Amino acid sequence: MLKVQHLSVSFVTRLGANKAVDNVTFSVESGKITAIIGESGSGKSVACCSLLGLIPSPPGLIEGGRALFDGKDLTKLNEAQLRKIRGRDIAMVFQDPMTCLNPYMTIGDQLTESLRYHQKIRRTEARRRAIELLQEVGIREPASTIDSYPHQFSGGMRQRVMIAMALINEPKLLIADEPTTALDVTIQAQILQLLADLQKRRDIGILFISHDLAVIADIADQIVVMQEGKVVETGTRSEIFHNAQHPYTQRLLAAIPTGGKEIASPESESLIQIRDLCTWFQHSNAPVKAVDGVNFDIYRGEVLGLVGESGSGKSTIGRSILRLVNVTSGQIIFDGLDVTALRPHELKKLRRRMQFIFQDPFASLNPRMTVYETLSEPLLLHRIENRSTVAASVLRLMDNVGLARGFARKYPHEFSGGQRQRIAIGRAVATRPEFIVADEPVSALDVTIQAQILELMRELGREYGLTMLFISHDLAVVRQLADRIIVLQAGKVVEQASTRDLFAQPQKAYTRQLLQSIPGRGLLKGDVAGG
Amino acid sequence: MTNPAIGDLAQTQPGTSLWQDAWLRLRRNRLALVGLIILLLFIFIAAVTPWIAPYGYAQQDLELGAAPPSAAHWLGTDIFGRDLLTQIMFGGRISLAVGFVATAVALLIGITWGAIAGYMGGRVDAVMMRLVDIIYALPFMIFIILLMVVFGRNMLLLFLAIGAVEWLTMARIMRSQVQSLRQQEFVEAAVSLGLPTATIIRRHLIPNALGPIIVYTTLTVPSVMLLEAFLSFLGLGVQPPETSWGLLISYGAESMEEYPWLLLFPGLALTLTLFSLNFLGDGLRDALDVRGAKD
Numbered sequence: 001m002l003k004v005q006h007l008s009v010s011f012v013t014r015l016g017a018n019k020a021v022d023n024v025t026f027s028v029e030s031g032k033i034t035a036i037i038g039e040s041g042s043g044k045s046v047a048c049c050s051l052l053g054l055i056p057s058p059p060g061l062i063e064g065g066r067a068l069f070d071g072k073d074l075t076k077l078n079e080a081q082l083r084k085i086r087g088r089d090i091a092m093v094f095q096d097p098m099t100c101l102n103p104y105m106t107i108g109d110q111l112t113e114s115l116r117y118h119q120k121i122r123r124t125e126a127r128r129r130a131i132e133l134l135q136e137v138g139i140r141e142p143a144s145t146i147d148s149y150p151h152q153f154s155g156g157m158r159q160r161v162m163i164a165m166a167l168i169n170e171p172k173l174l175i176a177d178e179p180t181t182a183l184d185v186t187i188q189a190q191i192l193q194l195l196a197d198l199q200k201r202r203d204i205g206i207l208f209i210s211h212d213l214a215v216i217a218d219i220a221d222q223i224v225v226m227q228e229g230k231v232v233e234t235g236t237r238s239e240i241f242h243n244a245q246h247p248y249t250q251r252l253l254a255a256i257p258t259g260g261k262e263i264a265s266p267e268s269e270s271l272i273q274i275r276d277l278c279t280w281f282q283h284s285n286a287p288v289k290a291v292d293g294v295n296f297d298i299y300r301g302e303v304l305g306l307v308g309e310s311g312s313g314k315s316t317i318g319r320s321i322l323r324l325v326n327v328t329s330g331q332i333i334f335d336g337l338d339v340t341a342l343r344p345h346e347l348k349k350l351r352r353r354m355q356f357i358f359q360d361p362f363a364s365l366n367p368r369m370t371v372y373e374t375l376s377e378p379l380l381l382h383r384i385e386n387r388s389t390v391a392a393s394v395l396r397l398m399d400n401v402g403l404a405r406g407f408a409r410k411y412p413h414e415f416s417g418g419q420r421q422r423i424a425i426g427r428a429v430a431t432r433p434e435f436i437v438a439d440e441p442v443s444a445l446d447v448t449i450q451a452q453i454l455e456l457m458r459e460l461g462r463e464y465g466l467t468m469l470f471i472s473h474d475l476a477v478v479r480q481l482a483d484r485i486i487v488l489q490a491g492k493v494v495e496q497a498s499t500r501d502l503f504a505q506p507q508k509a510y511t512r513q514l515l516q517s518i519p520g521r522g523l524l525k526g527d528v529a530g531g
Numbered sequence: 532m533t534n535p536a537i538g539d540l541a542q543t544q545p546g547t548s549l550w551q552d553a554w555l556r557l558r559r560n561r562l563a564l565v566g567l568i569i570l571l572l573f574i575f576i577a578a579v580t581p582w583i584a585p586y587g588y589a590q591q592d593l594e595l596g597a598a599p600p601s602a603a604h605w606l607g608t609d610i611f612g613r614d615l616l617t618q619i620m621f622g623g624r625i626s627l628a629v630g631f632v633a634t635a636v637a638l639l640i641g642i643t644w645g646a647i648a649g650y651m652g653g654r655v656d657a658v659m660m661r662l663v664d665i666i667y668a669l670p671f672m673i674f675i676i677l678l679m680v681v682f683g684r685n686m687l688l689l690f691l692a693i694g695a696v697e698w699l700t701m702a703r704i705m706r707s708q709v710q711s712l713r714q715q716e717f718v719e720a721a722v723s724l725g726l727p728t729a730t731i732i733r734r735h736l737i738p739n740a741l742g743p744i745i746v747y748t749t750l751t752v753p754s755v756m757l758l759e760a761f762l763s764f765l766g767l768g769v770q771p772p773e774t775s776w777g778l779l780i781s782y783g784a785e786s787m788e789e790y791p792w793l794l795l796f797p798g799l800a801l802t803l804t805l806f807s808l809n810f811l812g813d814g815l816r817d818a819l820d821v822r823g824a825k826d
Contacts, residue, residue, distance in 0.1 A: 322723050324723060348725040351724060355724075364715075364716035364717050364719075365717050366717045366735050366738075367549055368550075369734075377721075381724060381726060382725070407543070409543050409545045410544070411546045411547065411548050411549065413549065414547065424720070427720065
């Protein structure tokens with residue numbers, strides 16, 4: 001149905017032409033799901049957006065190749081002709097459903113807008129079709145919710161609305177650009193199911209762009225693997241998963257978190273005891289109970305995984321322990337000291353012993369400070385080193401986190417995401433803390449980088465004898481690092497168990513639901529060795 | 532990956548800071564660069580005026596009266612027979628000094644005030660910003676006239692009075708910058724390291740908030756210079772025998788029909804300076820824009 005042949009796209013900047021897509025060939029058949037897989041910067045989105053004329057031009061420029069759709073070459077069409085195809089024959093679903101919906105228009109108006117543009121039908125008829133479609137994508141009571149505004153929907157519901165918008169003109173091809181990346185795992189599983197159902201029912205072709213092989217493992221028929229603008233491998237799902245030829249594909253498969261870690265011998269001495277912890281945030285009328293009466297212990301030397309969906313309060317617990325947010329009530333006892341009752345100067349002493357690793361390495365480093373300045377700051381502050389000895393210590397630290405010493409005087413913007421996260425980890429372990437809170441430390445990173453950073457954290461944990469609270473929404477990642485896991489929902493503890501027990505015999509329905517939502521769980525069971 | 536041969540910092544390669552990156556981009560902006568050069572030239576001339584001025588500041592040639600430009604007096608003379616070029620050079624010293632010193636005062640107070648209010652938040656922020664609102668609400672002219680009446684006419688006071696008004700906007704910009712930066716994780720990281728508040732503000736917040744402040748500064752200097760010209764024009768600012776561009780323009784305007792050069796040349800000097808500052812400000816805004824920065 002769609003045949004892309006030898007497509008090349010460049011971005012021409014003052015620094016010269018940058019080839020984002022280089023001689024790419026793939027095809028999408030109707031009634032099949034074709035997935036394009038690649039890490040950030042691999043050109044997967046650019047390749048698809050350029051087909052619809054959706055890349056900014058200049059600097060973007062289609063340099064060569066053809067894209068045959070219904071006998072027409074999309075790359076040769078002008079803007080007016082493309083507009084006729086966009087939304088009617090080919091529709092798109094984007095990653096972030098919030099930014100793609102106009103907050104000042106009702107869902108219904110947005111749904112019918114493109115219908116009335118393309119098909120020139122009456123308002124009442126358009127509305128009837130919109131309601132039917134909302135029903136089909138699983139929106140409850142569509143007849144009344146059609147007049148709601150986007151902010152009145154949850155993230156998953158908004159993505160359903162986006163899908164409905166894409167389908168309203170009955171396109172033959174649906175391009176979905178990371179449609180589930182911004183969603184919680186259980187919601188992700190539902191949306192993937194919805195896409196697979198729709199594709200079967202309506203017999204349309206779907207081009208699914210993702211950075212995560214696991215996500216498409218259950219639904220894709222054809223898989224195209226891209227790296228640095230080139231297609232490195234194309235094959236059916238079973239070919240890719242069971243018989244990958246290209247080393248890069250094998251690396252991607254190996255990076256899918258599988259299996260658990262060797263559980264350390266359990267220690268009974270608890271380093272941190274959390275008792276009846278409540279952290280509420282004042283909101284206009286009622287307080288938001290982010291953490292609501294949580295009790296648990298963190299034992300010395302263990303990695304405790306804290307798992308939950310967005311809004312479950314997992315980050316707030318981490319921030320509460322380090323007093324980055326104020327606790328409403330309850331106790332946090334760290335090695336005999338009640339953290340919630342400490343005065344500022346006592347707190348400073350304690351902060352040497354507990355540290356935080358943040359999710360976004362692009363935001364957690366001061367852009368105006370060099371690596372050296374960033375890493376020396378904690379050492380000087382806590383008088384671990386003085387001005388004359390600190391340099392040697394910083395360089396050793398850089399060795400430990402796997403950064404070349406030659407980078408010491410570089411600034412954060414000169415590093416990749418993975419390297420930045422290494423700097424952030426270096427800063428956190430600089431004072432040789434006993435306890436570290438790692439808040440989604442790998443979720444902003446590409447999968448292959450993810451595996452490297454997890455490996456680094458495992459190594460450092462052993463070397464420094466760290467106790468760690470590992471916060472994540474991703475059970476597959478937590479499983480690789482954690483000895484024990486606590487599952488949170490809406491500010492309360494649902495279940496806690498050793499990692500092995502939790503995966504083998506989950507006790508609570510919510511835990512089972514989370515486990516079933518892990519994308520590509522077939523891979524987890526180990527029926528694909530990968531690489 | 533690591534290179535154990537590197538034993539100390541001096542052997543490592545220096546990186547490109549965001550400031551250096553901004554400078555590289557500014558250098559490519561022709562107009563901004565011309566503005567910067569003109570500005571530096573004017574400042575240099577103002578600094579060395581007492582030594583290079585063609586005539587003495589008070590030197591008169593009463594017989595000559597107001598003469599049009601000539602070989603002896605390049606820009607002509609005023610009605611008292613004083614050389615206009617000399618007058619403009621000395622006037623520029625005062626105008627530029629008012630512009631830069633008053634802006635510096637505004638910067639110092641505004642940045643500190645705004646950074647503290649923005650970082651502390653809550654009640655401290657409310658009290659500090661309400662004070663700003665109150666001063667904002669005072670009619671500026673009355674405020675200046677009142678100061679002049681109480682303390683007498685005084686150059687230093689003029690600097691202070693203008694600075695005391697201009698810092699308000701600075702403080703507001705700084706506060707909003709700091710408020711958004713405070714949410715950033717690197718500030719939280721600094722808190723969790725146990726850094727004292729003053730260090731966090733000084734090392735982590737102010738350097739990152741400086742971009743918009745620098746741009747606004749280049750727009751404040753011209754507005755302060757215009758203010759001085761306006762006050763002098765009204766007779767509230769610089770008093771004879773001292774002179775400034777504003778004062779020269781005011782005299783020139785009186786005799787505009789008979790001796791147009793008396794208005795033209797001081798006006799040109801002021802306009803050129805203001806243009807330069809505006810072009811520089813424009814260039815800086817593009818150069819410091821984070822969205823344009825490579826990621």
